Amino acid sequence: MMPPDRSLPEELRDCRHPGAGAGSELVLVEGISAARAVDLVRHKAWQAVLPLQGKPPNVLRSSPRTVEASPRLLAVIQALGIGSLRAGPSHRDQYARADRARYDRVILLFDPNPDGIHTQALTLLFFATFLRPLLRDGHVYAARPPRFGLTTSNGERPRFARTEAERDQMVARHGHGVDVDTYQGIASMNPPDLAHLCLDPATRILGRLGIEHAEAAERSFIASERRR
Template sequence: MRFSAPKLADCTQPGPDSELYIVEGDSAARAVLRVRNAANQAVLPMQGKPLNAMNTSANEVHRNVQFAAVLDSLGIELSVNSNAAQLVNVRYERLILLFDPDADGIHARTLMLLFLYRWLRPLLDAGRVFDVHAPQWIIAAAGMPQPVYASTESHLNRVRDYLREQGLTEIKTKRFRGLGGVDALTLKTQCIAPESRNLKPLSAEDADRALIVFAELRVLGREL
């Protein structure tokens, strides 16, 4: 098995209880590296949106720089009939997707999920793939003991409405411009530290729902 993922920032103890973070771009990778646990958290940046891997061949996947980097980082040699037996020696226990919470980041994360669904589904079925909901806004107000976070605009509006109902004034919000713009403490507590991060397991059902959305968009003439 070859091992050539030049942008991988590996951890010192891959194996049980280790994690591979796939992040969106070099700026995000640098930010995560500043707050990760170097012993068991590896970081791999993805540049640009991945291909839609649902109709690709194994050769096409290996020729794709982004997918090849994921496979090499995990220590997997892909074959046309990938199965669970080939995934026994995956280098990390968990695979975590950490993308910007904007439209481009959500699209890129979904394409990465579809790649895992098409070619590495045993990882999904085994409950080893996760998504981290990165905060898009930080909200503070006079009288609040600590700030709170929102990952979507609707969530932000609900938080502001609640604070107003509680009689809090001088509500201040700040929008993060990508993961590279998130301060170190927020990034660590919300996305990296196991005891406080907002981690969601991903499953084949999540991929199925994404495929339905993609099919609906194609009907409307929007190719993804």
């Protein structure tokens, strides 16, 4: 078996202090625009950002050749410094040891819309298949960017909603005079808001992802295929 390619992807905006145990994290985003937005406000000492530049293939439905040839998946493998797209199922975990990864955490920061949800599900399947120890041992997280920004006419600080229900509750609470902005994606957020809500450890909301989340994503894909 040929060893994995360990050169870093060109699209990676690395941090100054990568390495297992250094407290660093790799932020995965969907596209170049999102990566540029994150690059402006990330903590460059310990936060790296990598754009997937499109949806990764469904590793459960794709041929080994398709998976191995995927530049999106290869870029993640190269950035992390662990894992192999060429290894068979019985050997994958030995290539994906968390204590050898270039980052301690992986943050999935995708747009809060159907495309972003789909991309996150596909990425979860990839991690569960080729980087399972990271997912199993609690090194993978999902950020929760807001879908809506709300401002009032009385000069209050902007408020943010992650669901339509939260938005409606805020609008009802404040009555008239509320302006609602719907974010088209990570790149459309104001830099201070992006930093505050998605990147700053003191103020962002993260959800730890595990094998059970990947299994739920797989069940969702299977159910979707049956409905076709």
